[in-house]
Amino acid sequence: MTANPPITWIDNPRARTIEKSQAVDDLIPAGIARKTRAFHSRIPGYQVSPLKSLPRLAAMLGLGGIWVKDESFRLSLSSFKVLGGSYAIYSFVKSKLGVEELDIFSTQGSNMVREKLGDLTFAAATDGNHGRGVAWSASRLGFKSIIYVHDKTSQARIQAIESNGAKVVVIQGTYDDAVRQVNEDAQKNGWQVISDTSWPGYEDIPRWVMQGYTTMFAEAQEQLSAQGIIRPSHVLVQAGVGSLAAATIGYYAQLFGPERPRSIVVEPDKAACLFRSAEIGDGQPYSFEGDLDTIMAGLACGDPNPQAWQVLWDTADAFVKCPDYVAAKGMRVYGVPLAGDPFVVSGESGASTLGALMFIMQRPECAPLRDSLGLGRESEVLLINSEGNTDPTYFRRVVWSGRHPVPDEYTILEE
Numbered sequence: 297m298t299a300n301p302p303i304t305w306i307d308n309p310r311a312r313t314i315e316k317s318q319a320v321d322d323l324i325p326a327g328i329a330r331k332t333r334a335f336h337s338r339i340p341g342y343q344v345s346p347l348k349s350l351p352r353l354a355a356m357l358g359l360g361g362i363w364v365k366d367e368s369f370r371l372s373l374s375s376f377k378v379l380g381g382s383y384a385i386y387s388f389v390k391s392k393l394g395v396e397e398l399d400i401f402s403t404q405g406s407n408m409v410r411e412k413l414g415d416l417t418f419a420a421a422t423d424g425n426h427g428r429g430v431a432w433s434a435s436r437l438g439f440k441s442i443i444y445v446h447d448k449t450s451q452a453r454i455q456a457i458e459s460n461g462a463k464v465v466v467i468q469g470t471y472d473d474a475v476r477q478v479n480e481d482a483q484k485n486g487w488q489v490i491s492d493t494s495w496p497g498y499e500d501i502p503r504w505v506m507q508g509y510t511t512m513f514a515e516a517q518e519q520l521s522a523q524g525i526i527r528p529s530h531v532l533v534q535a536g537v538g539s540l541a542a543a544t545i546g547y548y549a550q551l552f553g554p555e556r557p558r559s560i561v562v563e564p565d566k567a568a569c570l571f572r573s574a575e576i577g578d579g580q581p582y583s584f585e586g587d588l589d590t591i592m593a594g595l596a597c598g599d600p601n602p603q604a605w606q607v608l609w610d611t612a613d614a615f616v617k618c619p620d621y622v623a624a625k626g627m628r629v630y631g632v633p634l635a636g637d638p639f640v641v642s643g644e645s646g647a648s649t650l651g652a653l654m655f656i657m658q659r660p661e662c663a664p665l666r667d668s669l670g671l672g673r674e675s676e677v678l679l680i681n682s683e684g685n686t687d688p689t690y691f692r693r694v695v696w697s698g699r700h701p702v703p704d705e706y707t708i709l710e711e
């Protein structure tokens with residue numbers, strides 16, 4: 297049996313024709329990252345996450361630079377996701393109180409919130425990371441949380457959520473089923489859903505979640521400009537429902553317009569809902585049918601976020617889908633870098649873009665993709681390590697025991 301190829305891609309030439317996108321203006325208005333960053337920097341323990349440079353690997357791949365925004369230690373929660381959940385809860389509370397400013401992390405502020413709003417319970421569906429961020433944010437503010445996961449979620453991820461004070465409910469099915477179930481149960485029980493995906497009539501909260509992610513890029517821009525780089529020339533971003541990708545590419549589209557970095561959205565081939573939507577190509581989001589059985593747990597989503605899709609349809613230059621061995625390779629290369637490059641702890645979803653970048657640069661059949669995106673010696677490529685070691689047992693199976701090896705026919709000869 298031949299293995300699936302490492303990279304299957306589809307170009308979105310339409311994105312190059314759009315100078316100004318209404319979807320971007322609606323989702324990521326100018327100046328929003330300054331606001332979200334100001335909020336996050338008031339969270340006790342906030343630190344700018346590192347931007348790591350991999351110059352040796354960049355030279356080996358024929359690139360100018362590889363820059364990794366390393367979210368593996370964000371607020372000690374091992375992923376970027378808390379940036380979205382915390383900003384959404386904050387924005388929701390502000391809108392309930394009808395105030396513009398709120399020092400929600402001071403004792404006085406959080407007491408006032410509880411006095412005025414009473415006991416709120418925040419609910420969310422998750423593949424692990426978003427739920428952990430919502431649970432953490434709710435508990436910091438003295439609220440309860442209840443988090444829905446699907447039955448293939450690892451015990452380590454469940455425990456990480458519970459250790460942040462949440463009740464965890466396990467449902468049969470996929471992440472998308474958990475989204476539907478939590479919404480139904482929340483309506484019956486009066487919980488407030490903090491979802492990282494949207495549906496008609498439920499748009500404010502996921503918009504706040506996506507806006508919250510832009511703090512990463514406000515930080516990254518500062519870090520890059522300190523290195524004399526005005527903007528990355530390319531960004532590869534991993535996607536489940538597409539919220540992270542829309543925040544990333546939307547941020548750059550808002551800041552630089554047509555001069556924005558060229559972008560590639562990377563999905564698992566077993567859960568490629570955005571790729572499928574681009575392939576159908578009528579501008580609508582489409583679900584991906586199947587059991588979504590991929591090691592990239594954070595990307596195992598079959599239904600695109602419609603709000604995010606609108607941004608990606610207008611701005612993403614290419615969509616790529618790849619098998620699990622691509623992410624596994626990314627994890628190993630991050631963990632055992634070329635001499636002189638720093639190591640990065642990266643989980644399955646986090647490492648998918650590095651794996652994809654390596655195959656894109658090294659496989660002969662990817663030359664047309666490299667050419668159409670202008671990837672080469674002058675390129676400064678931004679990647680987001682969106683998670684660290686969020687599932688330690690599986691992490692060791694991949695990194696130590698070599699699970700999901702690159703099939704012989706796709707091994708790079710020079711390696």
Ligand SMILES: Cc1ncc(COP(=O)(O)O)c(C=O)c1O
Nearest residue numbers: 535536537538539540594682683
């Ligand atoms: C580690 C990690 N990376 C990337 C993503 C993708 O985010 P989105 O579902 O917004 O596309 C997720 C989502 O949960 C995640 O947990």
